[in-house]
Amino acid sequence: MVDRNLFSLGTLGAHPAMDPDRIIQGDRWRIGVITESLIRFEWSDSGRFVDDATQSVLNRDFGPDAAPEFTVIERDGWLEIDTPSLHISYNQAPFSKEGLYATIKNVRAIDNTWHYGDDQMRNLGGTARTLDFANGRIPVGPGVNGTDGWAVIDDSASNIIRETPEVNGKANPFGTWVTPKPEPTTDFYLFAYGHRYREAVHDLYRLTGPTPLLPRFTLGNWWSRYHRYTEAEYMTLVERFEKEGIPFTTAVVDMDWHLVDDVDPKYGSGWTGYTWNKDFFPDPKRFMAWLHEQGMKITLNVHPKDGVRAFEERYPELAEAMGIDPKTEEAVQFDLTDPKFMEAYFDKLHHPMEDEGVDFWWLDWQQGGTTRQPGLDPLWGLNHLHYLDSARADGSDYAARNPRPLTFSRYAGPGSHRYPIGFSGDTVVNWESLKFQPEFTATASNIGYGWWSHDIGGHMFGYRDEELEARWYQFGAFSPINRLHSTDSPFNGKEPWNFHGDVAAAMTAALRLRHAMIPYLYTMNRRAAYEGEPLVQPLYWDWPEIRDAYKLVDEFRFGTELLVAPIVAPAEKSVQRAKADVWLPQGTWFDFFDGRRYASRPANGRRIEAWRGLDRIPVFAKAGAIVPLQEERAGEPLNSVANPQSLRVVAFPGASGSFTLWEDDGAPEASVRWASTALSLHLGETDGAATAATFTVAPVAGAADVVPETRDWTIVLRGVDASAVGDGGANVTVTSDGRTVAADVSYDAATLSAVVKISGVAATDGLTVTFVAGLPVAGDTVVEDAFAVLKDAQMLYLTKETAYAMVKELGKDALPALHTIEDLHGVDESREFDSHMPQPVIQALAEVLTRA
Template sequence: MITNTELEYKGNLYPDQIVDFKKDSDKFYFTTQNGVILEITVIRNSTIRFRYATDHVMEPDFSYAISPDAPRGYKDLKAEETDTEYLISTAKVKVLVDKKSMRVQISDLEGNIINEDELGFHYEENYTYGGNSVKMSKITQSGESFYGMGDKATHFNLKGKRVHNWVTDQYAFGKDQDPLYKAVPFYIGLHQNKAYGLFFDNTFKTHFDFAHERRNVTSFWAEGGEMNYYFFYGPDMSRVVRSYTDLTGTPELPPLWALGYHQSKWSYFPESRVKQIASKFRKLKIPCDAIYLDIDYMDGFRCFTWDKTKFPDPKKMISELNEDGFKTVVMIDPGIKIDRDYWVYQEAIKNDYFCKRGDGPLMSGKVWPGQCNFPDYTNPEVREWWAGLYKELMSEVGAHAVWNDMNEPAVMEVPTKTAPLDTRHDFDGHPCSHRKAHNIYGMQMVRATYEGVKKYVYPKRPFVITRAGYSGTQRFASTWTGDNVATWEHLWIANVQVQRMCVSGMSFVGTDIGGFAEQPNGELFARWIQLGIFHPFCRVHSSGDHGDQEPWSFDKEVTNIVRKFIELRYQLLPYLYTSFYRYYKESIPMIKPLVYHDQEDQQTHFRTDEFIFGEQILVCPVQEPNAKGRRMYIPRGTWYDYWTNETVEGGSEKWVDADIDKIPIFIKEGAIIPKYPVQQYVGELKIEELQLDVYYKNGIENSMIYEDAQDGYDYTKGEFSLRNFKLTGKENELILQQFKDGNFITTYETFKLNLMGLPFKIKSIQLDNESIALKDVKMNGSNTIHVTKEFTTLHIIGK
């Protein structure tokens, strides 16, 4: 085991000899001679919490990140003591604590070291603010790679990088610029084909060094608060991501329209312009489900008001848009204009809901309305009031969803871009300064918004979007990556950021398609749409100061390409919705980087461009101009080219043709991909038949289709349809078995099966052990058949 060093080094203090040990149910306490306490909590067999305190004092235990529904429980737990160490064993891992230095080593049951302290926990008194800066250093294993950390705009593998968490309004950010809008202090380590995760649940400004300063050391530290981290063991990366996501939570299912295509701009006004945009979508037959109203819909940028000149009758407008299939999404910011005649301001002043500075005066800062005060969303009473403010907007005016922006909080014309650090917060009864509350301010704002929207759109489901976030924010809102730029480099960044967010627990994510700042040309816009339709949140948004950015804003060729790909998204909605169901139910990310998909393949560890959409669709965007195709890595296995149905063997790089109207899309062999007919908006058509694209495989593959009423809460009471398919392919036969669950009755009665890649001609078909004439399944050529949705086993025999 590692040996002790000096107790003080470069001003840092270290734990010394352990002098006391006690066990209390799932908790173990170790106390050193110099007053450091280590509390180890076994959450699950492979999830262990480490919490350190100094001066013999454990602070009250509180976290905004941890889901109240996080699963707990373990199978085996035992503790042993030797002359030199304590050993805690679960059914999955062993935790060794060195008696001399309190350093920790975590191994699997075979004794392979997974994670090991270098200097381990150390700390330094913060003379400016009081308390400690807390630090942890770990040994970087040979060949170790690092992933995660939220929205970092850098290479997907973080090895050799140093990053920081301090949510920041970073307009037109660049590649490698840091920090950005999210603080997600969670990373995944991978070495010797064993993955683990580490979540540093500390809301102060945090820093992570992934073998940047010293190539054999990974460290993380915070400028205040506790050294409090959770360790997750895989060994599969998928298990690590799921354990972290289980801990911090998943959202409920959104209404299906929230997964459609959305159109936004800063800003669409007046009402006639909004209706003109809506009308053009329908005229050009480009599917769209939502139109966004940015801050210009308000009266002088005052939240919860309307500019009656631009929007004389918002209720009527929203109702008319809804009749044409458009949901209306409105923006709400945190800054409340200082205006004694403004009712929201009056209520907040009367009830003392605004944040105050350290010496007492209200914290104020300039945002769009001018000087503003800011509600303290860390106060439960303020959150309840804020939720209630949505009543008129949602229940009476009829808005469908809310978009919280500027909630870092962003403050203009100050060097820090945010609230002063001495701003005070309630922190749910644990009063603190903005140093501690800054990273969760936006999260608590959108939490309050979510509660209000959920209450006032009931019995429909809420849809809320946030720009700022901390770990766990995914329980309340979807998100996007902030104010990007219309450049090819930003198309690359968008792809990496969304993959990174998905393995960081936040799958309901997208980017401003086409770029927020500056103007894309038609080719860049088309290529961005081709990527964006595969992101869980799909929205075009632009700053509006450089012209329009609608699907028809370029030439006819671009408009047709954009329509083609938006139509593809609408066809794939049941597939995407099923992926969301698995995210909600099983904490499985909706987009999977190649290393997540196949960590055993070393080639995937540094791949950035390719990703798996859902479970079985491989996508690789084209990210440079004038391209007629690109080289890409095809993961191991057999894949079908979506456009040609030709098969390709993976495990190597290949050139793939992809002119401006295509991007490389491949389907895993054996997959069953459900498709709806193209609709102009969700719910426009009654689905008469579900198309299933069946990709032959010589072997076995499982697929799933989840459906429900597409809105409302009946799905929580068993009103859903879950179909699990098992495909078994042999040389001269194909067997499809269906296992059904749930009480929801779909509108369609039949499946249309498109059989791809059959190596034989169909001779006969058996449906649930009964031979049926080929004419009775409406054979269409040799590869399309129509069958009842109720079948249990479909047996196709070849000749």
């Protein structure tokens, strides 16, 4: 039986009634001042208003810490409401443009006055239900941020959530149920936060409920393909991934796990199904147990629209539960509005398969938004009920394996972040689709939807372009969820070994990097759940008054430490590199991969073109950034997501910095036990002169037993001069718990990195690495990097040589002359090759010559 406690308003954390002291009310209108910037407006012809939770909104009383300052004056029939953030004027009549408006304060905007019914022309966007069939950019719904300083979320059409003992005269096993409002009302929220975008999203979470804490495994790599796998083929695939050293944490099995083509036409199509195809999977429990042994979780695709028909193995018991004689072979209709059906749907269909090994469900609802209940979207209902049911703690094998709830489905409107993870749908395989996904992902944070999972590599149609696939994998490594996917076409498999040379290497490197980033990603997972900070964020959240922060839509913040600018266009043949347009905020930045330094001195930051070969995309870390990664250890499972025994911490010089690594025991969020490890970089300075610098790993705090007793640490200071290490590591000392410990110290010239390796450090002792000569930033490697650009350039050798000589002699002062340079030692007489420098080569050299 379903656990009704899982569906209670208390479990949802709902406190839907507004504080009476913050309500201004007339006979048929009501205004709630939830915060100084968040206002609720209601109109009811009957004078009865909604104090229930709705599909989107759970909490309207933010408590005493959010008590807003406001005044209310009535003058000549007009109501004037004033807060520090806005001024509202209302004529106390039915809402109209002329009779209800608000002026937003403290914002630089032309149209900072909102009128009821205004189009949200300058809304910065939220997200969309799906990218199905998207061939590039599509429209998205509104978020809670706009450059005019206001945004509106309309909740008028939402159903309400109530404690409901009976539904349609029948006992309700769920306790709560989603029902239509007793009567229509107008009900919307004005977000008037100016350019305080982050604060607006924080209060959206307070209004609609927080993002849950994800299980750790979700942050690794997912394998997915619409393909008729057999058990043997899937196992061979997983073994090949392990042989190639490519980690995966999640096995997605698309719809062909169940009977499809073998369904008698009298029952309809095989699109919906709940019976394993035993020709493909003779022993499903064995198959799923084997995947678990490989360190993988498993999710199955389900299309529930056609209900349960007589060919299904579990039809007889489900029909009887619904009062249908199985002998009639009458189909059990899928009816999301019937609690009795939904109870049987879970208890008779899904729970048995979960106990056999299914860890969560891919709800692939594609059939519109209509149910028997007006206004109830079946997608939202499935997300809501499946997510809550997946939290069952009933002593079953399933509950023991999966202590945290999880589902995987499309977006169903504001509040959908409560039901992660999002499946963004079936995109077309082309550059246009890739180009839109970074923007689409970042913009979704404006509506609080932080855990999108895209079809990385593209799903269908389109064309084969190996460079495109590599760039998509690299974006996937820096996406919220990294799930590869494709159609069943024999030409569209996404296995890296199906691609050539450098492309396969780039794909494999991206997947390994993603798995290595799990410690960083899990810390950001905690930040998203507890602090309301999505992993991927638009630049303008932090720099709202700088124009370039809005224009560079492909670039985004990736957690607290990194800026990412995916490459979303093909390489230029002449330079054998592709570019991303990048904006660097004011400060010192380092290329995450090779440690090259970029200075951004103007207050408004700096635009650059970042040119990269196929091996990586532009990722930047600010001075003082610290990024913890996990390292593989011999003998450890490749796909492990356990709190790691070996950690590699990459830090960047130029400023002191700190980072707290968070790890836990994987328990349900309500009872989770946390361990924190403080990582800090301190640059000493005396009278302007650099002195000893330290990198410190503090003793673990909190639940120390959830992390390994001892750990191996690799501390990497990237972007530093070799003198930080000294001859044979003479300038580095390492201590733990006051004792000097042995360390392996080296310098990697390719990435300008000081590397310090220490083994067997007790988690309760901590660690201090001291660089006695400080951590001087590496000098600019202009000549070496210019040579690398010219080496790959497809152009006349003699022109290359002339350009290289010029760079060696003049450094960045050579840049103006590169635009007109010609080979003076023998121009190609046939003019088959232009002796001028190709413009892309000049642009790539310009990046090198102007970095610092």
